[in-house]
Amino acid sequence: MSPKLNPQQLAAVKTVDRPLLVLAGAGSGKTRVITEKIAYLVQQGTPARHIAAVTFTNKAAREMKSRVGRLIDDKQSRGLRVSTFHSLGLDILRKEHKALGYKAAITLFDEQDKLSLLKQLIGHGADGCDIDAAESYNHKIGQWKNAFVSPEQALNRAEDAETAAAARLYHQFNRSLKAYNAVDFDDLIGLPVELFQQHPDILQKWQNRIRYLLVDEYQDTNITQYQLVRALAGSLGRFTVVGDDDQSIYAWRGAQPENLSQLQKDYNRLQVIKLEQNYRSAGRILKVANQLIANNPHTFEKKLWSELGYGEPLRVLSHKNDLAEAKQITAEIIHHRFKTGGSYGDYAILYRGNHQSRLFEKELRENNVPYFISGSASFFSYAEIKDVLAYLRLLVNADDDAAFLRVINTPRREIGPTTLEKLGAYANERHISLFRACSEFGLQQRLSEKSVQRLTKFCDWLREKALKIERGDTFAEIEKMIDEIHYPQWLDENSKTPASAERKLKNVYELIEWLRRIAGKEEGREQSLAEVIAKVMLLDILDRNQEEEAGDQVSLMTLHAAKGLEFPHVFLIGMEENLLPHQNSIETGNIEEERRLAYVGITRAQQTLTFSYCTHRKRYGELAECEPSRFLSELPEEDLEWANRKQLAPEEIKQRGKASLAALKSMLA
Numbered sequence: 001m002s003p004k005l006n007p008q009q010l011a012a013v014k015t016v017d018r019p020l021l022v023l024a025g026a027g028s029g030k031t032r033v034i035t036e037k038i039a040y041l042v043q044q045g046t047p048a049r050h051i052a053a054v055t056f057t058n059k060a061a062r063e064m065k066s067r068v069g070r071l072i073d074d075k076q077s078r079g080l081r082v083s084t085f086h087s088l089g090l091d092i093l094r095k096e097h098k099a100l101g102y103k104a105a106i107t108l109f110d111e112q113d114k115l116s117l118l119k120q121l122i123g124h125g126a127d128g129c130d131i132d133a134a135e136s137y138n139h140k141i142g143q144w145k146n147a148f149v150s151p152e153q154a155l156n157r158a159e160d161a162e163t164a165a166a167a168r169l170y171h172q173f174n175r176s177l178k179a180y181n182a183v184d185f186d187d188l189i190g191l192p193v194e195l196f197q198q199h200p201d202i203l204q205k206w207q208n209r210i211r212y213l214l215v216d217e218y219q220d221t222n223i224t225q226y227q228l229v230r231a232l233a234g235s236l237g238r239f240t241v242v243g244d245d246d247q248s249i250y251a252w253r254g255a256q257p258e259n260l261s262q263l264q265k266d267y268n269r270l271q272v273i274k275l276e277q278n279y280r281s282a283g284r285i286l287k288v289a290n291q292l293i294a295n296n297p298h299t300f301e302k303k304l305w306s307e308l309g310y311g312e313p314l315r316v317l318s319h320k321n322d323l324a325e326a327k328q329i330t331a332e333i334i335h336h337r338f339k340t341g342g343s344y345g346d347y348a349i350l351y352r353g354n355h356q357s358r359l360f361e362k363e364l365r366e367n368n369v370p371y372f373i374s375g376s377a378s379f380f381s382y383a384e385i386k387d388v389l390a391y392l393r394l395l396v397n398a399d400d401d402a403a404f405l406r407v408i409n410t411p412r413r414e415i416g417p418t419t420l421e422k423l424g425a426y427a428n429e430r431h432i433s434l435f436r437a438c439s440e441f442g443l444q445q446r447l448s449e450k451s452v453q454r455l456t457k458f459c460d461w462l463r464e465k466a467l468k469i470e471r472g473d474t475f476a477e478i479e480k481m482i483d484e485i486h487y488p489q490w491l492d493e494n495s496k497t498p499a500s501a502e503r504k505l506k507n508v509y510e511l512i513e514w515l516r517r518i519a520g521k522e523e524g525r526e527q528s529l530a531e532v533i534a535k536v537m538l539l540d541i542l543d544r545n546q547e548e549e550a551g552d553q554v555s556l557m558t559l560h561a562a563k564g565l566e567f568p569h570v571f572l573i574g575m576e577e578n579l580l581p582h583q584n585s586i587e588t589g590n591i592e593e594e595r596r597l598a599y600v601g602i603t604r605a606q607q608t609l610t611f612s613y614c615t616h617r618k619r620y621g622e623l624a625e626c627e628p629s630r631f632l633s634e635l636p637e638e639d640l641e642w643a644n645r646k647q648l649a650p651e652e653i654k655q656r657g658k659a660s661l662a663a664l665k666s667m668l669a
């Protein structure tokens with residue numbers, strides 16, 4: 001039986017006749033309001049299939065689903081949608097692809113696919129664009145998509161030649177995606193919004209389907225996501241959104257905490273409920289978090305208190321370098337767990353950047369401490385693995401358009417974007433795969449002779465290779481293929497260092513070796529490549545799920561990934577200038593977002609919280625001196641316990657004291 005809701009939570013659960021915003025600090029039970037409200041709506045007679053709850057990560061969605069599962073039974077929750085924004089978008093796209101002019105099997109482009117498309121477009125004469133800036137165009141296009149700005153609008157608003165060129169590239173980029181029957185991650189939100197604007201009948205159908213909408217972590221929605229919420233919730237505003245402006249940490253991806261105040265403007269019947277009791281953290285942790293975040297300007301005033309006792313002082317550990325940091329914290333976890341008889345699942349190590357996990361992984365493994373890293377890159381997400389798998393997918397099924405697009409110019413075959421665009425458009429018109437379209441006369445008429453030759457050469461090679469693989473020694477043929485397509489040279493040309501090219505090639509051979517083992521394993525019978533590939537794709541999915549599975553293991557994750565979660569014991573590592581706050585943010589003056597990230601980290605802790613920093617750390621191969629994070633100096637001294645503290649010069653301490661005092665004064669003014 002879960003503990004009783006407090007009166008404000010109860011009011012939030014029972015407010016169903018008007019739009020509702022629950023605005024409250026960390027650990028105050030906002031997510032709990034959402035899960036309880038889903039159960040309440042169902043018990044009041046709203047069929048679960050008419051309720052949708054959205055959040056930001058798969059992990060959060062799964063967690064929410066399982067919490068709902070404890071409140072209502074399977075039969076009652078049948079048809080309930082609990083998902084991320086993006087999978088809701090994908091669902092809408094899949095069902096409504098026709099109205100948007102898409103074929104059913106929509107391909108999702110990842111970052112690498114996008115970058116290589118952009119490079120192709122630029123390489124083939126997108127005016128005024130520089131190929132070395134492909135990443136920055138990619139970012140710019142993402143910003144436009146997140147702000148629901150179309151290529152035409154972007155061009156009209158462009159104030160200089162550079163932006164205008166980027167806007168034109170954006171237009172070409174979208175046109176190519178369409179021709180390939182592909183979408184990118186941002187389109188998963190943007191296209192449904194566009195669809196709803198153009199087709200009121202389809203919108204009505206969806207409004208009828210989703211009669212109540214709940215959104216967690218609302219402060220992280222961008223403009224396009226807000227448009228989607230508005231469209232689905234309709235003018236009646238049948239929604240509950242919960243959020244905390246102090247935990248807005250996705251500004252770099254277009255999140256607009258202003259969406260919180262925008263709600264008040266757009267829905268005059270909006271009810272706002274604030275929650276003030278924190279049920280997660282010891283009083284001291286809460287006090288420290290509140291004091292840190294007080295250094296940021298505030299639109300909404302929030303108070304938070306806790307009844308969970310004051311707790312131990314928060315420790316600040318100093319280490320001579322990052323290896324020492326990993327060693328000491330690993331030792332502390334082993335020792336603490338032994339002393340308290342707890343579970344490894346009670347501990348989390350949080351950090352600003354993924355690279356910080358490496359030494360910890362090594363130390364934990366060497367000491368036989370079970371751990372899992374949330375959201376780390378799996379073997380299958382490496383570009384070289386995806387490339388080779390795409391070749392194999394295409395060899396067993398030439399109609400796999402996503403694979404076709406991935407390999408057609410990897411390594412380069414000088415098949416230009418205009419050719420691919422025409423190919424895509426033709427296949428789309430004729431509703432056939434790209435591979436099939438290549439051999440049709442109708443397409444060939446539209447292309448130059450050279451393009452036809454190159455496409456034909458590729459397709460002939462593919463057919464022949466597929467036959468050899470089927471009839472000959474499958475894996476020997478695959479190994480031969482790596483050389484035939486000049487993949488090692490391609491890796492050399494496209495890797496930052498020879499060592500990295502070599503590592504990638506090693507990964508490729510490891511993959512082939514592994515496939516060979518799988519193929520021979522089953523019941524003494526050699527399996528076909530198609531069977532093996534099908535198995536691998538499934539394994540990949542399972543593997544990813546398993547990755548998210550917590551248990552008796554220490555959790556390692558970035559601060560971004562930790563949002564919404566809680567752990568009895570938290571270690572916040574790398575509390576150094578240039579790491580947290582991140583160097584880029586210091587350079588661009590964006591300290592407030594970094595402070596919110598630190599706030600998110602601190603408020604994950606239930607019982608104990610330990611900060612750690614190094615006095616020296618390797619940077620670009622050289623050992624450099626590090627300063628403790630300015631955020632440490634913003635915390636109440638009386639609640640911290642510094643172990644082996646690095647001596648700060650007295651004037652430095654005074655300087656820092658002044659800075660935080662000034663910030664506090666300006667806040668109170």
Ligand SMILES: Nc1ncnc2c1ncn2[C@@H]1O[C@H](COP(=O)(O)OP(=O)(O)OP(=O)(O)O)[C@@H](O)[C@H]1O
Binds near residue numbers: 028029033563
């Ligand atoms: N009324 C209550 N009584 C006791 N415990 C509660 C109550 N409401 C919530 N909790 C517990 O408090 C903890 C924090 O709740 P929850 O995760 O919903 O907070 P949140 O506001 O969503 O936090 P965050 O801002 O970090 O996402 C959870 O362990 C939850 O079970």
Ligand SMILES: [Mg+2]
Binds near residue numbers: 030031032216564
């Ligand atoms: Mg939450």
